[in-house]
Structures are given as C-alpha cells and as structure tokens.
Amino acid sequence: MSNAPLPPPNAEVVETVCQFCIVGCGYRVYKWPVGKDGGPGPDQNAIGADLREQQGPEGDWISPNMHAVVKDKAGAFNVAIVPDKSCSVNSGLASVRGGGLAQTLYSPDRGTKARLGMPQLREGDGFADAEWDETVDLGARVIKAVIDRWGPDAVGMKFFDHGGGGGGFENNWAVGRFFFEGVGTRTASIHNRPAYNSEVHAAGDAGLAPLTNAYIDAQLADTILIVGANPYETQTNYFLNHMIPNLNGDSLDLKRSTFPGEPAAPGRMIIMDPRRTISVATAEAAAGKENVLHLQIEPGTDIAVMNAIARTVLERRWHDVAFIKERAEWQTFEAYQRSSLGSDRDAATVVTEAAALADILEADIYKAAEWIAKPKSGGVRRRTLFHYEKGLIWGVKNYENIASIVDLGLLTGNVGKPGTGISRLGGHQEAYVRPPYPGGRPALNVDEAARRGEAKVFWVGGCNPVLTTLRAEAVEANLIERGAPVSKAIAETVGKPIGERVAAIVEALKAGGMFILAQDLYMTATARHAHMVLPAAQWGEMNLTSINGERRLRLYPRFMDPPGEAEPDWAIMGKFARRLNQLYQDDNNPLMANKFLDFDWRGDEDVFIDARYSYKGDGNDPMEGYAGITYGLLRDLGNNGIQTPVRLVNRVPVGTVRLFEDGRFGTPSGKARFIPAPRPWPGYAAAVERQRKTYRFWINNGRVNHIWQTSYHHRHIDFYRERYPVPMLEMHPDDAEELGIAPGDVLQVSNDMGSVEAMAYPTDSVKRNHAFMLFGQPRGAAGDLVTDHVDPKTTIPYYKGAWADIRRKGAKPAEFEMASFLPRNVVE
Amino acid sequence: MTGVNRRDFIKTGAAGLAAATVASVAPPTSASQTTNYPAIDVAALDTLEPGAEVAFEYPDASAPSVLLRLREAVPGGVGPGKDIVAYSLLCTHKGCSVNFLSERQMLVCPCHWSSFDPAKKGRLIIGQASQSLPMIELEVRGGMVRAVGMDGLIYGRHTNIL
Ligand code: SF4
Ligand code: FES
Numbered sequence: 006m007s008n009a010p011l012p013p014p015n016a017e018v019v020e021t022v023c024q025f026c027i028v029g030c031g032y033r034v035y036k037w038p039v040g041k042d043g044g045p046g047p048d049q050n051a052i053g054a055d056l057r058e059q060q061g062p063e064g065d066w067i068s069p070n071m072h073a074v075v076k077d078k079a080g081a082f083n084v085a086i087v088p089d090k091s092c093s094v095n096s097g098l099a100s101v102r103g104g105g106l107a108q109t110l111y112s113p114d115r116g117t118k119a120r121l122g123m124p125q126l127r128e129g130d131g132f133a134d135a136e137w138d139e140t141v142d143l144g145a146r147v148i149k150a151v152i153d154r155w156g157p158d159a160v161g162m163k164f165f166d167h168g169g170g171g172g173g174f175e176n177n178w179a180v181g182r183f184f185f186e187g188v189g190t191r192t193a194s195i196h197n198r199p200a201y202n203s204e205v206h207a208a209g210d211a212g213l214a215p216l217t218n219a220y221i222d223a224q225l226a227d228t229i230l231i232v233g234a235n236p237y238e239t240q241t242n243y244f245l246n247h248m249i250p251n252l253n254g255d256s257l258d259l260k261r262s263t264f265p266g267e268p269a270a271p272g273r274m275i276i277m278d279p280r281r282t283i284s285v286a287t288a289e290a291a292a293g294k295e296n297v298l299h300l301q302i303e304p305g306t307d308i309a310v311m312n313a314i315a316r317t318v319l320e321r322r323w324h325d326v327a328f329i330k331e332r333a334e335w336q337t338f339e340a341y342q343r344s345s346l347g348s349d350r351d352a353a354t355v356v357t358e359a360a361a362l363a364d365i366l367e368a369d370i371y372k373a374a375e376w377i378a379k380p381k382s383g384g385v386r387r388r389t390l391f392h393y394e395k396g397l398i399w400g401v402k403n404y405e406n407i408a409s410i411v412d413l414g415l416l417t418g419n420v421g422k423p424g425t426g427i428s429r430l431g432g433h434q435e436a437y438v439r440p441p442y443p444g445g446r447p448a449l450n451v452d453e454a455a456r457r458g459e460a461k462v463f464w465v466g467g468c469n470p471v472l473t474t475l476r477a478e479a480v481e482a483n484l485i486e487r488g489a490p491v492s493k494a495i496a497e498t499v500g501k502p503i504g505e506r507v508a509a510i511v512e513a514l515k516a517g518g519m520f521i522l523a524q525d526l527y528m529t530a531t532a533r534h535a536h537m538v539l540p541a542a543q544w545g546e547m548n549l550t551s552i553n554g555e556r557r558l559r560l561y562p563r564f565m566d567p568p569g570e571a572e573p574d575w576a577i578m579g580k581f582a583r584r585l586n587q588l589y590q591d592d593n594n595p596l597m598a599n600k601f602l603d604f605d606w607r608g609d610e611d612v613f614i615d616a617r618y619s620y621k622g623d624g625n626d627p628m629e630g631y632a633g634i635t636y637g638l639l640r641d642l643g644n645n646g647i648q649t650p651v652r653l654v655n656r657v658p659v660g661t662v663r664l665f666e667d668g669r670f671g672t673p674s675g676k677a678r679f680i681p682a683p684r685p686w687p688g689y690a691a692a693v694e695r696q697r698k699t700y701r702f703w704i705n706n707g708r709v710n711h712i713w714q715t716s717y718h719h720r721h722i723d724f725y726r727e728r729y730p731v732p733m734l735e736m737h738p739d740d741a742e743e744l745g746i747a748p749g750d751v752l753q754v755s756n757d758m759g760s761v762e763a764m765a766y767p768t769d770s771v772k773r774n775h776a777f778m779l780f781g782q783p784r785g786a787a788g789d790l791v792t793d794h795v796d797p798k799t800t801i802p803y804y805k806g807a808w809a810d811i812r813r814k815g816a817k818p819a820e821f822e823m824a825s826f827l828p829r830n831v832v833e
Numbered sequence: 834m835t836g837v838n839r840r841d842f843i844k845t846g847a848a849g850l851a852a853a854t855v856a857s858v859a860p861p862t863s864a865s866q867t868t869n870y871p872a873i874d875v876a877a878l879d880t881l882e883p884g885a886e887v888a889f890e891y892p893d894a895s896a897p898s899v900l901l902r903l904r905e906a907v908p909g910g911v912g913p914g915k916d917i918v919a920y921s922l923l924c925t926h927k928g929c930s931v932n933f934l935s936e937r938q939m940l941v942c943p944c945h946w947s948s949f950d951p952a953k954k955g956r957l958i959i960g961q962a963s964q965s966l967p968m969i970e971l972e973v974r975g976g977m978v979r980a981v982g983m984d985g986l987i988y989g990r991h992t993n994i995l
Contacts, residue, residue, distance in 0.1 A: 007967075007983060008992045045991060059895040060989030062928040062944070069986050070963040098927070098945070104963025237946075241961060245945050283959055287946050710959060724963070728956065822908070825950035827939045829959040832946040 009072045012036075012051040012085055013043035019564045020089065020644045022551070023103040024170030024544035025713045027431030028243045029553025030103050031092025031644030034545070034564050039074060039081040052087065063097065070724060071099075073107040073115070078566045084110060092644040094220065094553065100241040101710050105725065109718040110545065111568045116721030119527055121540035122569020127495050132528075132538060137570060137580065144537055145584035146507045147520050151461045152188060152597070154511065160184070161192040161451050161460030165467035168434030168551025170544035171526065171574070172467070173561070174631075175609050178616035179575035180466065181439025183582055187601045191444030192454050196468035199475065200448035200800035204398045205429065207407035211415065212670030212677045214628040216435070218390060218426025219648065219662045220555045223247040224256035225263055225424035226390040227270070228376045232277040232307060232410055233396015233805075234430045237284040238710035240394075243430070243554060244284065248274070252292035263423060268381040275300065275373050277307055278396060279705060280735070280777055281770045283830045290832050298372055301772065304703050305401030305806060306363035309686035310370065311409035312345050313359035315416055316685075317374035320352040324378070325386065325418025332668050333415055333677045341412055341679035355685060362686065364772075378417045388424030389417060395432065395707060396805060402687045403801035408680035415677050421665035428554070433714075436551040437629060438616040447800045452476070452793075456483050461514045466524040466574060467541065469715045471531040473781040475795075475802040477788035478759035484534040487519035491536055494518070524577060527717055530783055541574050542567035548609035549573075550639065552629055552649055556661070559646035560639035563609075575612045579604040610636045624652045627671045633658035689806070692792040696808040700756050702736070704807040705771075706780040706787035709733075709829075715781045727823045732779035732787065734763035735829075736811065740774065741767040748826035749817030754778070756809035759789035764821055765813075770830045776811065780804075869994065870970075870982040875900050875919065878912060878976050886933055889919075891969055891980045892994055896987055897922040897930060898969055900978065903938060907952040909984075911971045917978055919969035920955050923988035926962040940966060955985065967993075 012035035019034040035051050037043075043050035045057045054065035065087075072085045086106040090097035111120045124140040125132035151159045164180050165172050184190055193201040205215050223229060224247050236244035250256045251272035260269040274288045277300040288297045302310060318324055319342065329338050342348040347355050360367040377389045391414040393407070400406045414420055414427035442448070452474055454460050463484075471481045490513035498506040510520060523532035524539040532538045546567035552558045567573075572580075582604035589598035606612045613636065622632045630650035638658065639646060647660040670677040689697060697703075711728045712719050719725035734752055746752065750765040754776075762785050763778055771777055780787045790807040876887045887900040898921050906915035920940065922930050929944035933951075939958060940949040947960025955966030967985030971978055983993050 007986050009986060011991050045995075056989075056991045057995060059987075059995065060928060064928055064989050066928065066989050067991065068925060068962075068964045068988075098961070099963060100961045101947075101957065101963055104926075104961070238959070245961070283946070290946065710961075711957075724965075823953050823956060825953045825956055825958045827937065827948070827950050827958050831934070831937055831939070832941055832948070833934070833943075 009067045009069045009085070010083055011043040011045065011049075011056065011067065012083070013041055014048065014051050016043070016051040017564070018051060019562050021545070021561045021564070022553070022559050022644065023106060024109070024561070025102045026240060027434050027554040028094060028240055029169070029434050029551070029557060029559070030095035030098065030100070030242050031089035032103065032106060033087050033089050035085040035087070036564055037083050039083055042083070068104060070105045071107050073110050073112060075110045075112050075565055082565070084565070089644050094246070094557065095242040096246050098242050098246055102713055105722060108722045108724070109543075110565065116723070117718070119721055120568045120571070121525065121527060121538060122571055123540060124570070125528075125538035127492050127536040129496060140537060140539070141580045141584050142503060143506065144522060145581050145588055146503065147510055148188070148462055148581070149585060149588050150507055150511050151514065151520070155461055157189040158192045159459065159461040160188045160190045161455055161463045162190065163194045163196065163451060163463070163465050163468060163470055165196045166437055166439070167196065168436035171541065172434070172436055173549030173551050174436040174438050174616050174621070175547070175549050175612040176574035177436055178438045178612055179578040179604070182604070183578040185440040185443055187582055187585065189443055189600065191442070191449055192451055192460050193442060193444070194451035197473055198801060199450045199452040199795065201442045201444060202446065202448040202800050204403070204801055205407045206446070206799050207404050207680045208411050208427070209671070210678065211408070211411045211680050212672040213411060213420065213427055214664055214671065215429045216431065216554055216556055216628060217420055217428045217664045218555065220247045222390055222424050222426050222663065224251045224259055225388060226251060226272055227381065227387045227424065228273045228275065228389045230275045230277070230377060230389060230391050231284070231430070232311070232393040233398070233400065234392060234394035235278065235282040235284045235707070236430060237282065237287050239432070239708050240430045240554065241710065249287070249291045252288055252296065267385050268383065271296065273297070273376050275376055277302060277310065279304060279772065279775055281830055283832070286830045286832050298369060298376065300363070300365050300369055300373065302363040302365055304705065305689060306359070306686065307397055307400060308402065308405055308409045308682070309359040310363050310365070311413055312685040313356045313370050314374045314377065315413045316346045316352050316355045317371055318378045318416060319346060321374065321379070323374070323380065324416045328418030329416070332670070333679065334672070334674060337679040337681065340681040344681040344683055345409065345412060345685060347685050359685070377413070386418065388422065389419045390425055391419060391427045392430045394430040398429070399802060399804040401689060401803055401806060403796040404798040405682040405687055408682055412679050415679055421663065421668060423663070426663065431554040434551045434553055435629065438620050440619070447798060450795065450800055452480055455480070455487070455519065458487065458517050458519070460519060462520045462522070464522040464524070465531050465535070469529045469531045469717070469781070471534070472715050472783060472786040472788065474788050475791040475804060476758050476793040477786050477791070481534070484519070484521060484531070487517060488521050488534050488536065490516055490518035491520050495536060524574065529715070529717065539577050540569065540571035541577065542571045546571070547573035548636065550613055556629060556649040557646045558629075558631055558634065558639070558649050558651070559642070559644060560636055573609065575606065575609070579606060626650050628664070690794045690803070692794040693803055693806050696756055696792060700808040700810050702774055702776045702809055702811050704754060704787065704790055704809050705775060705777045705805055706807070707777070707805075709779055712779065716783060720783055728825070729779060729782075730764070730784075730820050730824060732763050732782040732785040733766040734811070735766045735768045735771050735777040737771055737773045737775070738767040738769060741765060744811065744813060746813045747817070749821045749824065750813050751815040751818065753812050753814040754790065754809050756790050756807065758792060758807070761785045761787065761789045762814065764824065766826060768828055768830070770828070872979050872981045874977045874979050875971070876978050878973055878978055881912070881917060881978065884935055886935065889980070891919070892983065898980070899933060900971075901933060901951055903952055905952070909954050909968055911973050911978065917971060918951055919971055919980060920949070920951060921967040921969065921983070921985070921987045924962060925964035925966060925988050926960065928988040931966065
C-alpha cells in the first residue's frame with residue numbers, strides 16, 4: 006500500500022478511545038463516502054494538514070493501516086482512525102495495536118470477513134445460519150428446563166467483565182443482570198480465569214482499589230517500581246507518554262512546579278521481571294543504565310524479594326511512621342512485621358535468603374530499598390509509584406503476591422499523594438457494574454464444575470477459554486465429550502416441534518451432556534464446540550463506555566453498522582431475558598418471570614443509566630461510580646472524559662484524579678490494613694513443584710506488543726499475523742544450541758498437562774532454562790501446559806508457573822519466512 | 834502494485850533520466866492515482882562492500898533514505914548476492930529518522946524505539962509503528978544500483994510522489 010486517501014473537510018468526525026489495552030488512548034475516527042476523498046491542501050482535508058509537503062516528526066499522518074474501506078448499510082465508506090493529539094493519555098501517539106484499529110473493522114473484502122453475521126445453530130459437524138427468534142427461543146427453553154430441573158447453578162457461564170472493545174458498562178450490566186438477578190447462578194467465571202473473583206483480593210482487603218493513581222503520577226514520581234509487567238509492550242502509551250518523560254528528565258519542570266522546594270531529579274525505575282524485556286532496554290535508554298534496576302528473578306520468588314526489600318526499609322527506619330500511625334490499622338502492621346517480614350530473624354539473613362532464592366544480588370535488594378524509600382535530601386520522603394500486573398497476579402500465590410506489594414506501598418506511605426500510588430498496570434480496560442455475584446469466596450471453580458458435569462448449560466461470551474484457561478487441553482476435551490450427546494439430540498430432532506427438541510436435549514443433559522452457547526465476534530476455537538453461536542457487535546458498532554488505567558471515563562461512539570444481524574451483547578442478553586420472562590409467564594411462574602423483567606432497554610444509554618441508578622450513581626463506589634453522567638455529558642467532555650469515581654457536588658458531577666487523597670480507605674475503620682502472609686515466601690504448590698522437578702524449562706507466558714489477547718482480530722490482518730504466525734517461544738541461545746534449535750524452527754513443548762507447538766525465538770532476554778511463550782494463540786495455547794492448581798484462597802491460577810520439555814520438531818517452514826528473529830529487546 | 838508501476842515506468846521510456854537527479858513528476862490529482870517513480874542512480878555496484886551504508890534521498894529531496902548491503906541474500910535484495918536493499922529512513926510511527934545498527938543488522942528509531950528488519954522487507958520487529966518501513970525498489974543496470982520505485986507509503990505523506 007503506497008497511499009492513504011485523505012478525509013475531506015466535511016468528513017464525519019467522531020472522538021473515540023482505542024478498543025484494546027488498559028491505557029485507553031484517544032483516537033479520531035473520520036468517515037466519508039468512497040470517491041469523495043479530500044485533497045493535500047490544509048483546507049482540502051479534515052485533518053488540516055498541508056500534505057503538499059513532507060510532514061516533520063510528530064506531524065499529521067494517516068498511515069495505510071490507519072485507513073480502511075467499510076461497507077455500511079448505507080454504502081461503502083472510507084474510515085481513517087488517527088491518534089488524538091488533544092487526549093492527555095497519549096498526546097497523539099499511536100501504538101502498534103492502536104495504529105491498526107481501522108483494520109479491525111468489518112469488511113467483506115478483507116480478513117475481517119470472518120466476522121459472524123448470523124446466529125449459528127449446530128448441524129452435524131458444522132453450523133447453519135439461523136434466525137434470531139428461533140435461536141433465542143430454543144436457547145431460552147433449554148435454559149428454563151435446566152433451571153427448573155437442576156436449579157440455577159446448573160447454568161454455567163464464562164463472560165468478559167472488561168471495558169474497551171466488546172465490553173463496557175452497558176454490556177457488563179446486561180450480562181450481570183441476566184446471570185445474577187435473572188438466572189441467579191453461582192457457576193460463573195470471568196473471561197480469563199476459572200472463577201468469579203477479584204484478581205487482587207488482597208488489595209481490596211487492604212482497603213485499596215486496583216487503580217489508585219493518575220497517569221500524571223508517573224511523571225511526578227521519584228521512583229517507579231514495576232513488578233511482573235512489560236509496559237512498553239502491554240501498557241504502551243502510559244509507558245511512552247508518562248513514564249519515559251520522567252526517566253529522561255522531560256518532566257522535571259512539572260515536578261518543580263508541582264512540588265515547590267522539594268528536591269527533584271529525573272525518575273528512576275525498578276523492574277522486577279525474569280526477562281530482560283524491551284521495557285528494561287528502553288528505560289535504560291531513557292534514564293541511563295545507572296537509573297534503572299532490573300531484578301531478573303527466578304519464577305515465583307517475587308514475594309520473597311518484596312518482603313526482603315520491606316524488611317530492609319523497616320530496618321533502616323525509612324518507613325512512613327506518620328502514615329502508618331494515622332492511616333493504617335496498627336495491629337495489622339505488627340502482624341505484618343512478624344510474619345511477612347520475619348522480624349524475629351536477622352534482617353541480613355532475610356535478605357540473603359531472598360537473594361539466593363531469586364538468584365539476584367543482595368546489593369540489588371538494598372539498592373531497591375534505597376530507591377523506594379531512602380529520604381531525599383533534607384529528609385523529604387521519596388515519592389514512589391508501585392505498579393504490578395500479571396507476573397504478580399498470576400504468580401506463585403495470588404493472595405500473598407498482591408499482599409507483598411500492597412504492604413510495601415503502605416509501609417512507605419505511597420498512596421493518595423501526587424507521584425505515588427499502588428496500582429495494577431492493567432491488561433484490558435475496565436467498566437465493572439453488575440449485581441453482586443451470588444457465590445461466596447473463594448469462588449467456585451467453573452472449569453471443575455463443567456468437568457464434573459454439574460454445568461448443564463455453559464455460556465461463553467467474549468472470551469475463548471479453550472485457548473486461555475489452565476489445563477486447557479482437558480477443558481477442551483470436556484467440551485467435546487459433553488457436547489456430543491447434545492449435538493446428536495439436535496441432529497435427531499431437526500424439523501421436529503420445539504417441545505420435542507428441548508426434551509431430546511434435556512435427555513442428553515441427563516446423560517452427562519452439556520448445552521454450549523458461545524457469543525462472540527468470530528467463530529473462535531471455543532465457539533466451534535458450541536451448539537449455538539450468537540453474533541456480537543464490536544467496538545464502533547455500538548455505543549459503549551469504559552474507564553482506562555487512571556479511571557478515565559469516556560464514550561466510545563458507534564460509527565458504523567455491525568455485520569449482518571450481529572447485536573451488542575446487552576441486546577442479546579435482553580432478547581434471552583424477554584423470552585425467558587414470557588416462557589415463565591406462560592408457565593404460571595411469576596416469581597421466575599419477574600427475575601427477567603425490565604430487560605427492554607431501547608438503546609445503549611438506557612442500559613448505561615439503568616446501571617448507574619442501580620449501582621454506580623450513589624457516590625459510594627470506590628473506583629468507578631459515575632453519578633450524574635450521561636452520554637451527552639461524555640460527548641461534551643470528549644477524549645479527556647472525566648476520572649471516576651464521579652460524585653455529585655451541588656448537583657455537578659465531579660471526578661477524582663487520584664484515590665485516597667482524603668486518607669480514608671475502603672475498610673470499616675477507614676484505615677488501611679496490612680495483609681500479613683504466614684511467612685516471607687510460600688514455596689511452590691505440590692502440582693507445580695512436581696512439574697518443576699520433572700521438566701527442564703520454565704514456560705513463562707504472556708502477551709507481545711503486536712498481538713491483542715487471543716489474536717481474535719489480529720490473526721485476520723496480515724501485518725500482525727505475519728509477525729507471529731504461530732506463538733513464538735523465547736529461549737536462551739545456549740539452550741537452543743544445545744538442543745540443535747535454530748531461529749524459526751518448529752518446537753514441541755510438552756509436559757504432563759499437554760503439548761503445544763511454537764516457533765523458536767532464541768534470545769538472551771531470558772535466562773538459561775527459562776522460556777517465554779506468547780499466550781492464548783489459536784495455533785498454540787500455552788494454557789495447555791498449565792496445571793490445574795489455583796490459590797485456594799482466591800481461586801486464581803498460577804498461569805505463569807508451567808514447566809515443560811522442549812524439543813525441535815522441524816525446520817522453519819515457509820510460512821514463517823517474513824517473521825523476523827532479530828532481538829526484541831535491543832534499542833541502541 | 835508498485836511492481837506494476839515500475840514496469841509501466843520503464844515502458845514509457847522515462848528511465849533515461851540523468852543519474853542521481855530526482856525527476857519531477859506532475860503531482861497526482863488524487864491520492865489513489867497511480868504514481869510514477871523517478872529512477873535515480875544511488876551507487877556503483879563495485880563500491881558496495883559488505884556492510885556498506887549509503888545515504889540518499891528518494892523519490893525526492895525531502896525523503897531521506899538509506900541503501901544497505903546486508904550479510905546475506907534477502908527477500909527483495911538486488912545485486913549478485915541479492916543482499917542490497919534500500920529503505921525510507923522516516924520511521925512509520927511518528928517520523929523520526931531511524932538508525933542502522935550494523936552489528937545487529939537492524940534499523941532502530943530513537944524516538945519510541947520501533948525497530949525494523951531490513952532482511953524482511955522492513956517489517957516491524959517490535960515497536961509502535963503500524964506499517965513496515967517503506968522499501969525502495971532497486972535494480973542494477975550498467976554497474977549502477979538504481980532506485981526505481983517504492984513499496985509502502987513514506988511517513989508524513991498521503992502519496993509517495995508529492
Ligand atoms: S497503548 Fe493501548 S490503548 Fe493506546 S493505542 Fe495502544 S493498544 Fe490502544
Ligand atoms: S517515531 Fe519512531 S518509534 Fe516513534
């Protein structure tokens with residue numbers, strides 16, 4: 006592609022937010038009819054650029070991947086999606102994902118033609134197009150029969166709970182009302198994990214919300230600690246537009262004007278990660294190597310290192326005594342010192358042990374403590390921003406992992422002040438609003454319920470557990486096995502009256518079958534095993550609202566039609582609820598019928614407001630309340646939106662830049678709680694330890710910057726697919742050589758849980774005997790290797806904790822020809 | 834698409850331009866109009882040692898570009914070893930000028946660290962650009978390596994020929 010058409014001055018312009026990661030960068034969508042292009046003069050195009058001349062750096066440019074032709078009900082249109090300079094989140098920066106937003110739009114002429122446009126009903130080994138009415142009728146009747154016979158918990162679900170593409174307050178609310186108020190099931194789970202639970206229970210128990218700081222705090226901090234995250238690749242423009250300007254000194258003036266009289270210097274960064282990622286390399290390039298500390302730990306040892314750092318802080322009396330006295334529950338602080346920090350033992354021993362366990366230098370633990378908490382000149386407290394993500398969340402022991410960083414943050418008083426915070430970095434965007442989950446804590450493991458045959462219905466929405474869950478091979482085998490009798494019942498009753506069809510399906514369920522529904526954009530690896538596939542609308546095809554990693558709430562408007570008869574998730578839930586309401590009325594069961602009442606929203610904003618009235622408008626929501634907010638207001642606020650929680654002050658909605666500035670935390674006492682762990686390091690669970698002893702390589706896994714999640718869009722777009730045609734596996738060059746493995750060779754990675762293929766990517770980014778594999782890919786799911794162990798306290802898996810053997814399966818196939826094997830962590 | 838343009842270009846006889854002269858071509862009236870590329874001599878083949886790096890401009894004076902002789906035959910490479918390639922130097926993220934790290938054989942942008950693989954038609958290795966680095970089509974004629982076309986849109990332009 007050697008050109009990109011320009012939007013004419015009268016093109017339709019919509020401000021929106023990227024559908025992908027937590028950062029939520031602002032974009033502008035230009036839409037204009039095909040054949041009505043603008044010209045290169047500044048008054049001939051809508052971006053106001055003079056393209057008769059070469060643009061300088063940071064200029065206005067529409068790259069070919071920022072443009073696409075889409076077919077709307079009204080005809081063919083050009084769409085250009087360009088980063089928004091006036092959005093404070095990204096200041097006009099695109100990332101590799103956001104720069105290709107236009108390519109994700111539906112078109113019958115590009116890869117996205119794979120989108121689902123009609124409901125699909127199982128027919129033999131495949132599917133046939135169906136009408137919405139017949140589909141909903143059959144599905145609702147089966148669900149009713151299951152509730153009536155086995156009770157609500159026999160209806161299992163695994164659904165998105167996120168913001169951004171395919172999520173948002175609207176869709177989350179409708180899904181939650183359907184399953185929790187309507188069906189009333191406890192057999193629920195969230196897209197990426199086997200249960201319905203917080204990923205950071207320990208933060209909640211401490212009185213913190215997951216997202217406490219504003220992005221500007223990363224420009225103001227003296228030190229930023231990053232644990233188990235790779236922000237260059239996965240929180241890109243937060244890193245590039247807010248952290249880097251701190252590391253390279255660009256934000257010095259802002260620091261001086263924000264904190265007059267306080268010593269200011271370019272920021273430092275500590276990154277705790279078993280890999281030397283591009284985040285480490287770019288931080289060093291920006292800050293100088295002397296201002297970046299990379300703690301290249303052994304898997305699962307982060308808790309021990311964090312607690313050793315904390316112990317050092319305490320030993321040197323750098324902890325924030327005033328904060329702990331006034332803002333924290335004193336008894337919990339004492340318990341924390343005794344158990345997590347091993348205060349009955351010599352501090353130097355605790356550090357020595359942690360360093361040995363993690364295979365890092367003791368000196369680096371002391372240095373980290375210094376960078377985090379040693380007062381600046383004049384005794385001024387350092388401002389440290391604590392960030393963590395999946396490396397910690399999906400680590401060796403979820404609850405204690407999160408506790409270790411939260412406690413370290415509290416110990417040093419780093420929350421509720423500019424330049425500080427204790428926050429997740431986040432993966433996807435957020436927009437949580439649902440009636441309370443009816444189950445308890447620890448939440449029920451839905452993968453297990455499905456395996457045991459307790460779930461008679463399994464409804465999967467906007468996620469793909471066959472690729473992403475733990476012990477994924479077994480989960481898939483179960484879908485196949487339990488789905489088969491139902492498929493047979495459906496095949497045998499084609500053309501029969503609906504009552505007979507439902508009766509035959511119920512017989513199959515009695516015999517151990519499971520009725521599977523999938524709701525998605527594409528025919529995913531999970532959907533292929535379903536009996537009923539429901540076509541969902543995506544970002545840009547419906548109005549939705551979400552918050553980003555600093556709780557910035559914005560409207561993501563609809564600017565094109567969904568393909569065929571695809572519908573927003575909220576509308577699909579409404580169809581099923583209305584049908585169930587009718588079926589229960591016909592059955593003279595008003596009690597059940599009423600549970601499915603009031604699902605007749607007229608549009609997206611109705612759902613948004615319904616959710617606000619029910620849960621998000623009372624001013625008490627700790628993180629994402631939005632009292633008084635309407636679509637109209639969000640439209641006026643544009644891409645800078647308003648930061649939640651939003652409260653009404655004199656009837657005016659007022660946002661919250663950072664949480665806990667008033668010093669009150671989310672506990673009954675209003676004081677923060679330290680969360681003591683039984684000991685400084687919990688060790689590996691038995692199932693994990695068994696793998697670790699048996700297999701040579703640690704198979705760390707996660708995302709890369711090109712690919713969003715399971716590649717549901719990106720596998721259909723050449724630019725992304727050619728980069729990673731199959732999941733790449735990073736391994737140390739010496740290990741590769743020893744096993745006779747060359748770049749691009751096909752690998753077989755196997756253990757007691759399963760076996761997957763990957764593409765060899767030798768790199769010294771990983772230590773010897775470590776490997777890193779792109780997770781959740783259609784042609785190789787790292788989850789196949791993960792044990793079914795979960796933290797018993799939280800039901801959160803140790804996804805990062807798989808060990809396996811690696812062998813060369815074959816030479817590089819022609820298909821990998823355009824995939825580069827140059828280092829992904831070298832920048833100078 | 835540009836391959837076709839190049840053949841058209843040669844067919845029309847416009848190849849006889851003076852060496853290293855940038856041709857001025859009538860600006861297209863529409864972005865989608867077929868572009869005619871100039872042909873310019875970049876370097877004499879026998880001066881290009883392995884590892885050679887030659888700066889030039891293409892297709893006009895405001896388009897900094899680089900010709901590289903790599904260590905092995907690569908897709909799109911010309912010359913006897915199929916190891917000579919050329920790229921626009923303007924990063925397809927925000928337009929900073931990329932550097933060639935000769936030891937690593939990769940092109941890296943100093944602004945937000947997008948990196949590109951010159952052995953894979955300028956594909957993004959890692960980084961924030963949403964496009965490969967535009968590759969300049971080369972041919973060898975009479976002992977000269979000539980730039981004759983482009984694959985990919987140069988940063989900061991809506992069409993390669995302004
Ligand atoms: S950083 Fe995240 S939100 Fe921003 S453009 Fe990239 S993917 Fe989208
Ligand atoms: S301008 Fe090259 S990476 Fe941003």
